[in-house]
Amino acid sequence: MMVGHAALAxxxxxxxxxxxxxxxxxxxxxxxxxxxxxxVPDVDIxxxxxxxxxxxxxxxxELPDVFWETGNLxxxxxxxxxxxxxxxxxxxxxxxxxxxxxxxxxxxxxxLVVTGERLGxxxxxxxxxxxxxxxxxxxxxxxxxxxxxxxxxAAFVGLASHPFGDVFTGTxxxxxxxxxxxxxxxRVLLSGDPTLHLLGAFALEVTTVWLAVVVYARLRGRSLxxxxxxxxxxxxxxxGAVVLLPLPTLAASYQFVFGVLxxxxxxxxxxLPATDLDSVQARERVLVTGLATVTVAFLAYxxxxxxxx
Numbered sequence: 001m002m003v004g005h006a007a008l009a010x011x012x013x014x015x016x017x018x019x020x021x022x023x024x025x026x027x028x029x030x031x032x033x034x035x036x037x038x039x040v041p042d043v044d045i046x047x048x049x050x051x052x053x054x055x056x057x058x059x060x061x062e063l064p065d066v067f068w069e070t071g072n073l074x075x076x077x078x079x080x081x082x083x084x085x086x087x088x089x090x091x092x093x094x095x096x097x098x099x100x101x102x103x104x105x106x107x108x109x110x111x112l113v114v115t116g117e118r119l120g121x122x123x124x125x126x127x128x129x130x131x132x133x134x135x136x137x138x139x140x141x142x143x144x145x146x147x148x149x150x151x152x153x154a155a156f157v158g159l160a161s162h163p164f165g166d167v168f169t170g171t172x173x174x175x176x177x178x179x180x181x182x183x184x185x186x187r188v189l190l191s192g193d194p195t196l197h198l199l200g201a202f203a204l205e206v207t208t209v210w211l212a213v214v215v216y217a218r219l220r221g222r223s224l225x226x227x228x229x230x231x232x233x234x235x236x237x238x239x240g241a242v243v244l245l246p247l248p249t250l251a252a253s254y255q256f257v258f259g260v261l262x263x264x265x266x267x268x269x270x271x272l273p274a275t276d277l278d279s280v281q282a283r284e285r286v287l288v289t290g291l292a293t294v295t296v297a298f299l300a301y302x303x304x305x306x307x308x309x
Contacts, residue, residue, distance in 0.1 A: 002042055004165050004205040007212035009038030009158040015215045024219045026145075030154055031215070033141035037092075037158025040137060041079040043129045078115070078123060079130045080166070080173035085159035087111070092134045093152025096142035108135070119178070165208070168201040169250060194249040199302055201250070202257070206295055213291060227281075227288040234267050235296030239304035247305075260301070264294035 014031025018024060078084055091107045094100035108131050116124035134155065141151045163173040167188045190200030217224050241259055248256035268290035277283055 002039060004208040005038040005042070005162050006035040007209045008165065009161045010035035011208070011212040011215045012161055013154060013157045014219060018215075018219055028216070028219050029141075029144055029146065030150060033137065033144070033146055033151065034154040034157040035212075036137045036140070037134070037155045038162050039158075040130065040133045041085075041159060041162045043133045044077065044079045044126045077174065078119070078127060078177050080163045080175070081177035082160065082163075082175045083179075084111075084177070085162075086156070088131065088134055089152055089155035089159055092138040092155045093148045095135055096138050096146075096151050097148035100148065165204070168197075168204060194251075195247045195305065198248050198250055198253055198256070199298070199305070202253075202298060203302075206291075206298060209291060210295070213288065222281075222284060224288055227285045228292055229268075229285060229289040231267050232289050232292035232296055235263060235293040235298075236300045238263055238297035239300040241301055242304040242308055256301075260294055260297045263297050264290040267293040 010031040013034030014027045017030045018027040022030070087107070088111070091104045091111075094104035095108070097104075112124060112127055112131065115127040138151050138155065141154060142148070146154065163175060166173055168190065172187060189197055191197045214224070216222075217227075238260060241256070245255045245259060246252060268286045272282075272286070277286065
């Protein structure tokens with residue numbers, strides 16, 4: 001869901017900003033920075049790398065299980081908290097303001113020290129990664145032209161919108177961490193069939209990306225119809241994956257997701273000279289055609305699964 005997190009934050013930030021009368025380019029910039037902040041909470045999954053090399057290495061066949069088993073020790077904890085996110089958003093804005101920077105440094109250091117004392121070294125390491133990623137995004141946003149206030153609001157949008165997509169793909173984040181109060185259901189099941197649940201979650205992800213693409217297209221004055229290439233219809237070939245690949249579930253989605261994304265990339269890029277990607281509109285055509293191919297492939301797979309089942 002990482003792409004979906006960024007896409008949702010971008011669509012919300014850019015769309016709302018444009019609706020308030022802000023210029024299109026400024027709205028796009030604000031959306032891009034908010035989208036980048038939407039990715040920041042998932043830096044906690046970086047701890048999963050530890051599990052891959054513990055005890056002298058890992059069996060490649062067990063890579064997905066080991067990765068998630070280790071990462072879930074800290075994933076969707078403090079970095080997904082509304083309380084921490086609200087404080088961090090203010091500090092990320094202050095760090096881009098010369099006058100507020102000393103306060104930001106003290107605040108960031110305090111968060112790190114308190115986390116280490118109360119929760120231990122592992123959580124302190126996660127907190128350090130989260131804060132470093134946020135500061136990097138904030139600095140990038142400031143260099144691109146956002147004001148410190150704009151950085152703060154973008155951080156709020158990105159960090160606050162992030163947790164909601166997670167209710168469909170595993171245990172929901174504890175939004176009031178470290179107090180443990182759950183504001184979201186533990187998990188929302190879209191279907192009792194594990195494959196249909198995975199396909200439903202994938203559909204939400206694709207829909208969110210389309211929402212971001214539509215917002216972008218409107219702000220740039222692009223016609224999606226003109227950007228779309230008919231070759232996207234080749235996505236229908238993915239229906240055959242129902243019998244060629246293991247049925248996907250949340251616990252084993254990699255082959256399905258990897259296959260559909262590779263098909264989208266191949267259809268959008270094969271036969272296209274590299275020089276054709278030099279222009280912005282050419283890259284937009286690749287993105288829209290690839291996303292359309294993925295969408296067609298998903299729908300073809302879903303219909304085939306329902307027919308076979």
